[in-house]
Amino acid sequence: MIIQGKKITHKDIETIRQMIETNPSWNRTRLSRKLCLLWNWGAANGQLKDMACRTFLLKLEKRGYITLPLRQRSSGGNRKKTSIPYVSHKTSPIACELGRVTPVRIELVKDKDLLELFKRLLSQYHYLGFGGIAGENMKYMIFDREGSPLSCLLFGSAT
Numbered sequence: 675m676i677i678q679g680k681k682i683t684h685k686d687i688e689t690i691r692q693m694i695e696t697n698p699s700w701n702r703t704r705l706s707r708k709l710c711l712l713w714n715w716g717a718a719n720g721q722l723k724d725m726a727c728r729t730f731l732l733k734l735e736k737r738g739y740i741t742l743p744l745r746q747r748s749s750g751g752n753r754k755k756t757s758i759p760y761v762s763h764k765t766s767p768i769a770c771e772l773g774r775v776t777p778v779r780i781e782l783v784k785d786k787d788l789l790e791l792f793k794r795l796l797s798q799y800h801y802l803g804f805g806g807i808a809g810e811n812m813k814y815m816i817f818d819r820e821g822s823p824l825s826c827l828l829f830g831s832a833t
Contacts, residue, residue: 678730687739758797764822775818783813
């Protein structure tokens with residue numbers, strides 16, 4: 675059978691069961707990381723596909739093949755939202771012809787300062803706010819000719 679894009683055999687399921695049984699102190703994160711290492715399940719940049727593996731393990735559990743260790747904390751709703759610090763940025767409305775803001779600059783978000791601005795803008799202006807980013811992703815910001823932010827773009831990997 676294929677789960678999470680990975681062909682899985684009964685031997686693989688038995689390996690996971692044995693890992694859980696022989697390591698009762700392991701939490702779900704440790705289990706998924708060890709499984710990633712065992713199966714060489716990583717991204718092109720060398721990072722383990724930990725979140726994909728956890729989703730994979732949850733699907734196995736849902737189908738009745740394994741029983742995962744209990745969650746150490748509840749997911750989502752009960753977690754305290756982290757406060758995103760304010761980052762100064764231009765907030766005046768833009769109401770003009772496109773030619774007045776061009777040329778625009780598209781910049782890959784790499785450095786810490788730009789990342790803080792990116793998170794702040796999403797937190798303040800996106801209807802869902804900003805609760806963090808999971809999985810592989812690419813972040814871009816678009817600036818007008820004066821260097822004022824116009825837009826944030828976030829592309830995440832499919833799960």
